[in-house]
Amino acid sequence: QQQVKQSPQSLIVQKGGIPIINCAYENTAFDYFPWYQQFPGKGPALLIAIRPDVSEKKEGRFTISFNKSAKQFSLHIMDSQPGDSATYFCAATSNTGKLIFGQGTTLQVKP
């Protein structure tokens, strides 16, 4: 019930491509869904987050799509760049603040 399942585990795209990372959750009490970017040896940084009352949110080149009925959400990175190469984590939480993280996706953007 507390799990957040993330796929794929790794992803390779060419520069300019649109990598898509998917997450699924079970707990309907979750009402905040952030995405984090983590570089090796660093802490995670918040990219973008969504609440379940909207189906899509865009911030710069990052877009979250949210499907409440399917309990799924995904991250799209438009015009991906080599500097976007990192590990991406989805997460979910309720107002307890306890973040439940997905397993992570290692993205490589080739020049």
Next chain:
Amino acid sequence: GAVVSQHPSRVICKSGTSVKIECRSLDFQATTMFWYRQFPKQSLMLMATSNEGSKATYEQGVEKDKFLINHASLTLSTLTVTSAHPEDSSFYICSARGAGDAYEQYFGPGTRLTVT
């Protein structure tokens, strides 16, 4: 955005000794701080939640006598790994949440602990 720092960034200690990691919110008051552990190529696992002035709440399977957490002020929380063993070697990351937002957490840069 809000800034959270951790000190030290790296620490090496001998088996059986204790090590303290500090987490500070630099430009906001953190009513709640969270401590996570991350093993290589794995996800972050929540260890405990601490509210300022209260005892920490530990996740299932985390030994509270081994991982001592203190949140004595609105800008500082500490994690002490007592009687460290090689299996405690990991990347420890804290996050902080302010009073005004129930959801958004700001993460520190992490502390790499190596126990020899």
